Amino acid sequence: MATSVVTQTLTVDISEKITLNGTTYDTVSSLVIPEVANYVSNVFRVTSGPNIILQFSATGASARNTEYQVDRVKYVRLTNLDAANTATLSTAVGGKLSMAQSLAPGGSLVFTSMLQGGGTITEITVNATAGTDIGYVIALNDSGDTPPEE
Secondary structure (H helix, E strand, O other): OOOOOOOEEEEEEEEEEEEEOOEEEEEEEEEEEEEEOEEEEEEEEOOOOOEEEEEEEOOOOOOOOOEEEHHHEEEEEEEEOOOOOOEEEEEEEOOEEEEEEEEOOOOEEEEOOOEEOOEEEEEEEEEOOOOOEEEEEEEEOOOOOOOOOO
16 A cells, blocks of 8 residues: 655754854744655765756656656755865756856755746756765655656
8 A cells, every 4th residue: 555645844944153253143044845745865976077966847757867847846955065176056947057156165055946037947057076076955845756866
């Protein structure tokens, strides 16, 4: 008998704390994402040249098994796990570059929507030194998508 996944709420907290000239600044921002039924966490190791990490489409089907159905995606976080190398993440909308962002070691980039520049993000690409690891997390509102196989 198949079991059903009961959706849950994903809470993402960002904490910032610093003391300057004796004054402490301590802030926590929370992002609450309801109805999450699938949570994927993986690490992508960069090879030479630009590498497509994730793809998004209307159907979520691809031979590479790294493609997700765009209307199911509720949250994406990518983190540069390398201790020394900067990585450049870029997004494409309809096959054209939409945005590029440099990520210092330990830096993260979060998407809470796949809409960008008047269209839908179709892929996320990384360009970094070979061997750089990029961690990613995807929260989906339907358990129909499966984790990518590396």
